[in-house]
Amino acid sequence: MSVVCHSSPSMPMLAAGAVKVSYGGAFHGALVVEQDFAMGERMRRILSELAPGRRVVIASTRAEAMNLLAALPYDLVLVDMRLPQNDGVSLIKHVRQAYPGADSVAMSAADDHELVDAAISAGAAGYLLTEADDAELAFLLRSIERGGAPMDSRVARRLLGMIAASARPITIAPVMTRPSAPTGDRPAPGPLSPRELKVLRLIAQGWSNREIAEAVFLSINTVEFHAKSIYRKLSVKSRTQAVHEATQHGLLN
Template sequence: MQAPVAYKASYGGAFHGALIVEQDIAMGERMRRILSELAPGRRVVIASSRAEACNLLAALPYDLVLIDMRLPQDDGVSLINHVRQAYPWIESVAMSAADDHQLVDAAIAAGAVGYLLTEADDAELAFLLRSIERGGAPMDSRVARRLLGRIAASAKPSSIAPVVTRPSVARPAPGPLSPRELKVLRLIAQGWSNREIADAVFLSINTVEFHAKSIYRKLSVKSRTQAVHEATQHGLLN
């Protein structure tokens, strides 16, 4: 299935159509209000189930989907997978009331580019969602800190476990990163925001965002968390 022409370049820009998949009516309306205030006049639709969401996705074009990970029968994970495979130009952002490690891991593995905790206040959720327009990943800081900590810990060599040689699947090497991109990548891995990076390396915020998008492209990823994970696998953060 091909992306509608008007939506092929939607990543990194303001969304044109958003779908909220949330079984809690009050929460769905809350997220619709937040998105509507971010982009007045843009279409924001609510679905209460995976089946309804699939019907709406097939009927109208969207470039952003917010998915409740508490949908019954793991429908949240299933829907993220469906969006990634059938509508690869759509950004999927998962959400739940609290930081559940298993839900977060499942969402990221399925292809979500961000994760929101709806216990946050409206201003914080709006701030995170606005980052999509700059090509960022709307990730609650508590979730991001835990994921980055786990990635950093997994990158440390073990002094106890014996070395066992196993056949491995070759991973394609990423495109070469420039010295400036490596510096930006290492600051991203430390949890710095684009604004903090810009101030630290004396660049404009637009230049830092340009470098971040170049890093994502070369690593074949779509979010900060995925970039750090991929860079760790290739030894770029050593």
């Protein structure tokens, strides 16, 4: 069993299930699940520099990670998608279902289309390519404290290209469509209002909240309110997941 824990002596560890107190920074407890020791240490160092004094723990297998998650609270879990037997996907699903307050961020050395699609479908809030330098990885992870999704630009560009190719062009004017029947055993999302559908479609085209606000003559706070409502109804935590889920339910057709 290969578990490494680093934390500040002045900051007591929280008991499992304890209420988290906001100390500022990007996270309070981070779990790095990485089978390569050197890469695990690299991610630990980046996270420690990003939020000094926070608890950062390394596990090398899904089994170790499951035990650690059950023992202490974490709000950030980095998952190596190269774990054997598809353990990365199953771990992300477990975190999403059992620990909804934690963000799972998948990572791999390169942009493997199958791994990225599997991670996003499983519930990952972001995807990192570890071939990026430390400064870029730190920049992406820092977006979590603003509620963002740390997504490597190469992965995001490809995903947006796929979404744009599968969705027909739309205008700013509201267009009412009925969601198609859900496929398989995927539960149908809550009904979206016409304005939420409009915001969702603009999100799918890569528009920022500020650009959407200017286009539809709303305040940015109102657009952010609609975006959060969309996330809640689709049971997702990021723009990328929202677009993926909407595509699965035919909301962008």
